[in-house]
Amino acid sequence: MRIAVAKEIRPGEARVALVPDIISKLTKAGLEVVIESGAGTASGFPDSEFTTAGALVKTGNVISDADVVASVTALTAEQMKSLKKGALTISFLSPTTSVESIEAAASAGVTALSLELVPRISRAQSMDALTSQALCAGYRASLVAAELSPRFFPLLMTAAGTVTPAQVVILGAGVAGLQAIATAKRLGAVVSAYDVRPSSADEVKSMGAKFITLELEALEGTGGYAREMTEERAAKQRELLTPYLAAADVVITTAAVPGRPAPRLITGEMVSAMKSGAVIVDLAAETGGNVEGSKPGETITTSNGVLIWGGKDVPSQLPYHASMLFSRNVVNLLLLMTKSIDGKPTGDVIPDFSDEIIDAATLTHGGARRTPEGKK
Secondary structure, eight states: OEEEEOOOOSTTOOOOSOOGGGHHHHHHTTOEEEEETTTTGGGTOOHHHHHHHTOEEESSOOSTTOSEEEOSSOOOHHHHHHSOTTOEEEEOOOTTTOHHHHHHHHHTTOEEEEGGGSOOSGGGGGGOHHHHHHHHHHHHHHHHHHHHOSSOSSOEEETTEEEOOOEEEEEOOSHHHHHHHHHHHHTTOEEEEEOSOGGGHHHHHHTTOEEOOOSSOOOBOSTTOBOOOOHHHHHHHHHHHHHHHHTOSEEEEOOOOTTSOOOOOBOHHHHHTSOTTOEEEETTGGGTOSBTTOOTTOEEEOTTSOEEEEOSSOGGGSHHHHHHHHHHHHHHHHHHHEEEETTEEEEEEOOOTTSHHHHHHEEEETTEEOOTTSOO
């Protein structure tokens, strides 16, 4: 069977779905890999590396005759319609934002898998692209904050006097938040973090940061995520967090609830209480923003001198390693569906819906849309 990767067409997307060093795993499984010429250029993987790795590099349309199409972002509705019946796609395919692509996949008889829906169970960790890309985003967030801040992050003892370390507050202690903590600590900042899940406290402390404890109800959700909060609780949380933000030099927000707009953690009033020169990095800007006034892909300065950086395509700003991690997630999911007889690969990719990972991740199959539970 033929696995194809086309150039990403979403503006600003620099990642590629497969990288050269993973190609051999697919060819050993009896699969043919075709890469559109230039697909990996923006992420640092030239055509020559794909060719050396055993992939076929072609110009023009490589997906219309493919059995499997791997991409980072969702194929467009037009691309879905161009696939042959029975083809399989693997990508980020948000059920809430890719409605046209999903409907087109269903009508075209395409089996579409959404990486956002891979369940957070131990067996699926190697396929969890949300986690791998959140790690990239968290790392990038602290670097952006350090670059924008007018202050040093570390403590410096100099002949001209002592430079005190930056005070960094991170809201949300999931994968992105924890990586932001680790990176800010490596840069020498004093870091505090808050999460609505008290169970995150030990992880925050293990990173060398202080956990901010508020006298509020815990909001533990499923799959490692926090559940949505009421407006009354959100208002109380904002009130209690305001003094911490007012004392901060840098604030990084990473909170998200899958399938819903990002929770509003910081209001304009809270921003107005922050010091001039403070920096806010909002990783949730693309899904509505944790911070009032943040805009995806823009850096704005408030009237009181606070810089607000709105994240957009953040993992794509580290395209080399983000692509490497994403590629491994895709290949592990593909190999889960690749069949063998007596230990010998047949080269066939067949989704088995009795497997809870495949069942949960598949949005369309056999000309119909499926729910994450596998029911039509």
